Amino acid sequence: MTAALEMIAVNADLGGRPVLRDVNLRVDTGEFAALLGPNGAGKTTLIRAALGLIPLRGGTVISSGAGYVPQRHEFSWDFPASVEDAVLSGLVRRIGLFRRPSVAHWQAVWAALDQVRLADLRKRPVGELSGGQRQRVLVARALVVSPPVLLLDEPFTGLDMPAQENLTELFTTLAKERAVVMATHDLAAAAYTCDTLILLNRTVIATGPAADLKDPAVWMETFEVGPGSHLLKALSLTPAGA
Numbered sequence: 362m363t364a365a366l367e368m369i370a371v372n373a374d375l376g377g378r379p380v381l382r383d384v385n386l387r388v389d390t391g392e393f394a395a396l397l398g399p400n401g402a403g404k405t406t407l408i409r410a411a412l413g414l415i416p417l418r419g420g421t422v423i424s425s426g427a428g429y430v431p432q433r434h435e436f437s438w439d440f441p442a443s444v445e446d447a448v449l450s451g452l453v454r455r456i457g458l459f460r461r462p463s464v465a466h467w468q469a470v471w472a473a474l475d476q477v478r479l480a481d482l483r484k485r486p487v488g489e490l491s492g493g494q495r496q497r498v499l500v501a502r503a504l505v506v507s508p509p510v511l512l513l514d515e516p517f518t519g520l521d522m523p524a525q526e527n528l529t530e531l532f533t534t535l536a537k538e539r540a541v542v543m544a545t546h547d548l549a550a551a552a553y554t555c556d557t558l559i560l561l562n563r564t565v566i567a568t569g570p571a572a573d574l575k576d577p578a579v580w581m582e583t584f585e586v587g588p589g590s591h592l593l594k595a596l597s598l599t600p601a602g603a
């Protein structure tokens with residue numbers, strides 16, 4: 362197995378307060394990993410640290426290049442751009458702000474749109490797209506540089522079941538050739554679909570395939586819940602003595 366992303370003893374602060382504490386993880390090419398944890402656990406911060414967008418207080422991130430799919434509300438959908446322009450914006454750093462894209466750049470855009478099955482909508486204004494289609498645009502925008510790691514921040518929020526299932530199928534396909542790491546609150550979908558679950562609460566509490574994470578204590582510690590929690594019932598886990 363080839364490591365596509367490794368974080369070794371990573372510590373990171375925000376606003377002078379420690380957020381990530383001694384985070385160690387490794388995700389391999391071909392692996393679809395879910396990043397799970399309660400609000401404020403540090404999922405977005407971990408993704409930003411993996412991308413080199415925030416300074417580390419300690420530790421190391423090793424990656425040969427990561428593509429970032431932000432939460433949908435972070436993108437300006439009312440900007441008058443077409444689908445292909447939005448995807449092209451993923452190449453801004455390569456092209457430079459004021460240079461014209463080359464034929465090769467456009468070909469990379471169209472290939473990314475093909476991968477997310479949006480080629481037919483390439484001239485459509487982004488403001489006219491559904492939530493699921495917008496999510497695909499953001500995925501294509503990250504894929505346009507062919508990153509070995511794709512980092513997705515809560516891609517399912519606000520989407521209906523068919524859209525979620527279509528995206529899950531897409532992410533599973535994309536994970537065949539790269540590593541995919543998805544922060545999500547959808548535990549059931551993650552447990553069912555992902556190869557690996559990373560349980561995070563400021564540090565990695567446990568990691569492994571869902572079938573190996575049967576100790577209720579690690580879920581209780583991650584989500585800060587007690588033994589009577591619905592979470593454990595939903596996961597069919599019974600704490601000792603309960």
Ligand SMILES: Nc1ncnc2c1ncn2[C@@H]1O[C@H](COP(=O)(O)OP(=O)(O)OP(=O)(O)O)[C@@H](O)[C@H]1O
Pocket residue numbers: 375376377378380398399400401402403404405406407
């Ligand atoms: N710019 C900032 N300055 C100071 N603290 C911040 C900043 N951004 C986030 N935090 C804090 O860092 C912690 C981790 O936030 P983060 O957004 O990474 O969590 P998360 O797991 O992605 O949460 P959610 O599930 O709610 O999206 C939270 O306590 C948050 O309040």
